[in-house]
Amino acid sequence: MDNPNKDGFRVPEQRGALDFVSLGAVVHRLDPGIVPFRKAHQCEIHVSGGEYNVAANLADCFRLNAGVVTAMVNYPIGELVAARVKAMGVRPFYKWFEHDGVTGPNIATVYSDRGYGVRPPVVFYNRANEAAAQLKPGDFDWSSIFGQGVRWFHSGGIFAALSETTAELIVEGMQAAKAAGAVTSFDLNFREKLWNRTGGVKRAVEVIERIVKHTDVLVGNEEDLQKGLGISGPEVTSSKSKLDPANFFVMIDRVVEKHPQIKIVATTLREVYSASRHCWGAVAWIAGQTHVSMNCDLEVHDRVGGGDGFASGFFYGLLSGESPAEALKLGWAHGALLTTFPGDTTMATVEQVRALAKGGSARIQR
Numbered sequence: 001m002d003n004p005n006k007d008g009f010r011v012p013e014q015r016g017a018l019d020f021v022s023l024g025a026v027v028h029r030l031d032p033g034i035v036p037f038r039k040a041h042q043c044e045i046h047v048s049g050g051e052y053n054v055a056a057n058l059a060d061c062f063r064l065n066a067g068v069v070t071a072m073v074n075y076p077i078g079e080l081v082a083a084r085v086k087a088m089g090v091r092p093f094y095k096w097f098e099h100d101g102v103t104g105p106n107i108a109t110v111y112s113d114r115g116y117g118v119r120p121p122v123v124f125y126n127r128a129n130e131a132a133a134q135l136k137p138g139d140f141d142w143s144s145i146f147g148q149g150v151r152w153f154h155s156g157g158i159f160a161a162l163s164e165t166t167a168e169l170i171v172e173g174m175q176a177a178k179a180a181g182a183v184t185s186f187d188l189n190f191r192e193k194l195w196n197r198t199g200g201v202k203r204a205v206e207v208i209e210r211i212v213k214h215t216d217v218l219v220g221n222e223e224d225l226q227k228g229l230g231i232s233g234p235e236v237t238s239s240k241s242k243l244d245p246a247n248f249f250v251m252i253d254r255v256v257e258k259h260p261q262i263k264i265v266a267t268t269l270r271e272v273y274s275a276s277r278h279c280w281g282a283v284a285w286i287a288g289q290t291h292v293s294m295n296c297d298l299e300v301h302d303r304v305g306g307g308d309g310f311a312s313g314f315f316y317g318l319l320s321g322e323s324p325a326e327a328l329k330l331g332w333a334h335g336a337l338l339t340t341f342p343g344d345t346t347m348a349t350v351e352q353v354r355a356l357a358k359g360g361s362a363r364i365q366r
Contacts, residue, residue, distance in 0.1 A: 009263050009287055011183055011319055016149010018091065019064040019319055021182075023173045024051025024159040025132030025166075026070050026081050029110040029304070029344060036113050036122070046304075047084035048110065048344035050158040050189050053305055057312035059089035061334065061346040061353065064319065067091040067150075069140055069173070071131035075099035077107050088345060095139045097131040104129035114302055115275035121303065125193065127162070136165035142176035152319060153177035156187035157228055160207055161194035167207045174214035183318075186211055187311055188220030188228040205230040217264040217318075218255070219311050224267075225251050231258070242271045245283040245292055252285045263287055264318075266328070268310045268335060269295075276300050278339070282310055282332040286324040293332040300339045309338030309346060313353060326357070333357040 026049040032040035055066040068085065072078050072094035085092055097105045108127040115121035127133065153173060160167045170186075177184050188208065195204045208228045212218065225231045233251045252265055266284035273279070281295040313334030317327025333356040334348060341347040 009318070009324075011321075012151045012181055014149075014151065016151075017065060018067050018148060018150045020055060020058050020066040020152045020154065020315065021069060021093075021145065021150050021177075022051040022055040022067070023069040023153070023155040023170060025049050025108060025130065025162060026052045026068070026072075026085065027108040027110050028077060028081060029112055031302070031342070032113050034114050034116040037111055040113075044342065045080070046343040046345075047081050048305065050156045050187060050308060051154060052085070052090070053308035053345050054154055054187075054312045054315065055090050056085070056088040057309060057334070057338075057346040058316060061348050062312070062316040062350050064316065065091070067093060067145075069093045069145065071095050071097060071105075071107075071135055073097045073099050073105055073107050073131050075101075081107055093140060093145055095135060097134070105131035105134060107131060112304055117274050117276060120275055123304075127194075130162065132159070133162040133166060135169050137168050137172040139169065140173075142173065146176055146180035146182065150177070150180060150182050152183045152185065152315065154185045154187070154315075155211075157189040157204075157208060157224070158191055158194065160211060161191060161198060161204070163198070167211065170211050171214065174211065178214055183216050184214055185217035185219065185311075185315070186215045187307075188218065188224035189307070190220070190224045190228045192227070201227050201230075204228055212259050212262070215259070215262060217266075217315075218259075218262055219266055219307075221267040221269075222247055222251060225255060229255065229258070231255055243269045243279060243281050243295055245269060245281075245290075248283055249285065249290055266311075266314055266331070268307055268332075270306075275303075278303070280306075280332070280336050280339075282314075282328055282335070284314070284324065284328045289324065291325050291328045293328050296336060298336055298339055302342050303339055305344035306335045306339045308344070310335030312346070316350075329357040330354070 029046040030043040059066040269281040271279040282293040314331030317330040337348040
């Protein structure tokens, strides 16, 4: 039996090995904290990836059985990344590459300082000869992966942007997931720097259009919908609060008209007062019903991964049979908590997430 909520969205009951599988690239992020890279003397190393982060959060915080389908390279950075994936409790499905000792293939490097106050964070990449960009249809045995039982399959726009073959691999994975009866989700995660390398916004719309045809659940903000899906939106004035969901909901009708198979669209809302102080909210459209979270002011330690934190908490609620409103609260709460930790993946517990979703405070716990 499937597990329906009151709005008719159905998630398969647990009947196999995995609740959730992500397809995407794993990367390592170098983080000098609030110091700009041009003046940095040391960095922390975080293991990340827009698609991987969701699986890692679901496994570590929410204690679900989660896996990641990705590239792995046999060299020391690969050993570091694989160890972190294992530590988060994520089951890996790797396509292995051998490093030549000089040029790769490599696990990509993301450089990201945290900014501070009026100085915004800065992100740039070295994705030269990236192993994950070489992934292509036929590299994975989907019948073996889904044959074990998978409830939910996820990918995103960052991985789609890496190369022509990664987009084709997402389509292949989505088709296999649908054939196996899994829910499919896609986080638009539009990154202009990545798409500019492979054809810009025009190609992004063409590629994502083909992927979204196989998608049940879409995650993305107004900019993602406009640039990733080519959906026209209302003019946004500088005086209008970014926490006002009206523009987002206006665009949903256009999204669903173009892609009627989509059952859910969700996103975070963020008003940035400074690099270290935000106001945070979330909204979702679920089978024709709109849901809006509460808002809260955040003291941000590291904003990277907050959106993936929202997605994983939201997906957890839906996988657990919570009402749509409660699922949105869980996503909002986990995304908010994630910004208080260093790194891209969670350090929260499900108990902390549920407490904040119910209106908990930062009062000391003794």
